[in-house]
Amino acid sequence: MSSNKEKAAKITLFALTWPIFVEILLHMLMGNVDTIMLSQYNDNAVASVGVSNQIMSVIIVMFGFVAAGTTILIAQNIGAKKKEKASQISVVSIAANLLFGILLSLSLLLFGKPVLLAMNIPEELIADSLIYLQIVGGTLFIQSVIMTLGAVVKSYGFTKDAMYVTLGMNILNVIGNYVLIFGAFGAPELGVTGVAISTAISRAIGLVILFICLYKRVNGYLPWNYLFEKFPKEEIQQLLKIGIPSAGEQLAYNLSQMVITAFIATMGTVELTTRVYAFNIIMFAMLFSIAIGQGTQILIGYLVGEKQINKAYERCLKSLWIGVAISTFFMITLSLFRETLLSLFTSNPEIIQIGSLLLLISIILEPGRAFNLIVINALRAAGDVRYPAYIGIICMWGVSVTVSYTAGIMFGLGLIGVWIAMILDEWIRGILMLRRWNSKKWVTMSFVNEEGKNS
Incomplete structure (x- = not known):
């Protein structure tokens, strides 16, 4: 073993x-x-x-x-x-x-x-x-x-x-x-x-x-x-201490996306369909960031447990730049073939036109998403679980939902307004997460202490 x-x-x-x-x-x-x-x-x-x-x-x-x-x-x-x-x-x-x-x-x-x-x-x-x-x-x-x-x-x-x-x-x-x-x-x-x-x-x-x-x-x-x-009280408490904020953030994200989808539904069937097709294509670039984030989380967990703080700090930054580079490269590649990819789903010229523009804008969106998916997982791995959850919920609803309605519906920008809202949400959160990581406040939050007992 x-x-x-x-x-x-x-x-x-x-x-x-x-x-x-x-x-x-x-x-x-x-x-x-x-x-x-x-x-x-x-x-x-x-x-x-x-x-x-x-x-x-x-x-x-x-x-x-x-x-x-x-x-x-x-x-x-x-x-x-x-x-x-x-x-x-x-x-x-x-x-x-x-x-x-x-x-x-x-x-x-x-x-x-x-x-x-x-x-x-x-x-x-x-x-x-x-x-x-x-x-x-x-x-x-x-x-x-x-x-x-x-x-x-x-x-x-x-x-x-x-x-x-x-x-x-x-x-x-x-x-x-x-x-x-x-x-x-x-x-x-x-x-x-x-x-x-x-x-x-x-x-x-x-x-x-x-x-x-x-x-x-x-x-x-x-x-x-x-x-x-x-009764394994200590282990269950630790599992919930990490799990509840993380799952709460995911639940808040799902609910915010349901609200934004409801906004898009009021714009019309074309916009709703375009959003689905564009997101299905973008997912392939997003998967790299998700996978790198999960892999980084495991490695930083090992390093934090070993008290290798400097290595953990550097590991996050290396993973971040790798994730940003890969997601940007794949998003640029997908955008070069945007009309061909969208034509696989539909022959509607309006959907292809709007969807093509969304894929181009996503070249800015996806690097910001990589910040979140990688740095948030690093913070969680180090034991800093509440800050990402709180900031995430505030930005999802205060930025993503609010700006989607304001720009998309009130200012009449439609899906472009929704994409602007997502870009602002991802980049604001990403910058805040990177600042948190650079502050090293997570150093004292490990679930394993020096004496060899779980904290």
């Missing part, structure tokens, strides 16, 4: 980052597979699954309470050579998110229909939406454990394991969809029910494989008995 952990602690940013990038890309594609395949079956089926997924996306953010804290605590303890404590945090995290997942899954089973009715879903969609919500939502505890296991495995430096499991889940999901949606190979034609069953089964198999990977990486040692020796 020790050799694996020492190997993890010495891993490079590139070795950590590229599997994370592929994993995130696969997760993004997996989220679109059900929609694409159902679109060949029935338009109402697509709408039904879309509504249910919107509800479950909020629940999945809540699972991030524990998963976000898991990565940082394990990385810091591995860096501090506290291998036993890292193992204890692993089992506490898995158990905590399992229980949390079961409670939320039961709530969807029991209250799924009232929630759908409260959302004013068209009557013809309720039956399929409810079936999907009950099958996939009722087994959502599997996803909660997958998220936690993925966080544990990546914290030990084995990011390829999570990538391979996600790839396998994608393949199983596509095969299951084909068989159960359309009734291939003599199977019943189940439509939405088939998609739900395929999703649940592929996740369950992924969970088993990820458990096997974890046991292999820790040489069969996970101290489950620690859960029964005493």
Whole structure:
């Protein structure tokens, strides 16, 4: 076990980052597979699954309470050579998110229909939406454990394991969809029910494989008995201390985006559609920043645990310039082919014209986003979790939402006004985060103290 952990602690940013990038890309594609395949079956089926997924996306953010804290605590303890404590945090995290997942899954089973009715879903969609919500939502505890296991495995430096499991889940999901949606190979034609069953089964198999990977990486040692020796109050407090601000910030972001989408909806169908297409293209540049941010978080967790403060400080700055350079390069590349890329989605000249302008403006947007995704993860890894959350929520609502309405609707700039708001939000937050990192106030916020006990 020790050799694996020492190997993890010495891993490079590139070795950590590229599997994370592929994993995130696969997760993004997996989220679109059900929609694409159902679109060949029935338009109402697509709408039904879309509504249910919107509800479950909020629940999945809540699972991030524990998963976000898991990565940082394990990385810091591995860096501090506290291998036993890292193992204890692993089992506490898995158990905590399992229980949390079961409670939320039961709530969807029991209250799924009232929630759908409260959302004013068209009557013809309720039956399929409810079936999907009950099958996939009722087994959502599997996803909660997958998220936690993925966080544990990546914290030990084995990011390829999570990538391979996600790839396998994608393949199983596509095969299951084909068989159960359309009734291939003599199977019943189940439509939405088939998609739900395929999703649940592929996740369950992924969970088993990820458990096997974890046991292999820790040489069969996970101290489950620690859960029964005493109530793990200290570990749970630390997980929530990190997780609640991080997940709260993500929840605030999702809500702010829903409000901005509502603003765009008032501009018209063309603007709403253009935003979706432009964002889908921009996501490919954004994924690099997300992956570099997550890889940097793990490395800085190791370095902070080792008390290598200067190396941690320099690691963030190196990752930042790498992330800014890569995201800018890819955004410029995408913008050079902007009309061709948009033509893959639509032939509407108005959408292509507005979307092309948005992709050009995004050359300024994406470097600012890289600042946030990388420096915020670095601050969290060092234990500074509240400042990024507070500043993030203030900027999302005080800048992004407010300026989107003012510039986009009041001044009549439309989507250009919304993009200006996003640029201001990302760059203001990015500059504030970099100032915070340069201040080194995070130096005293580690969750592992000098004496070898968790703070």
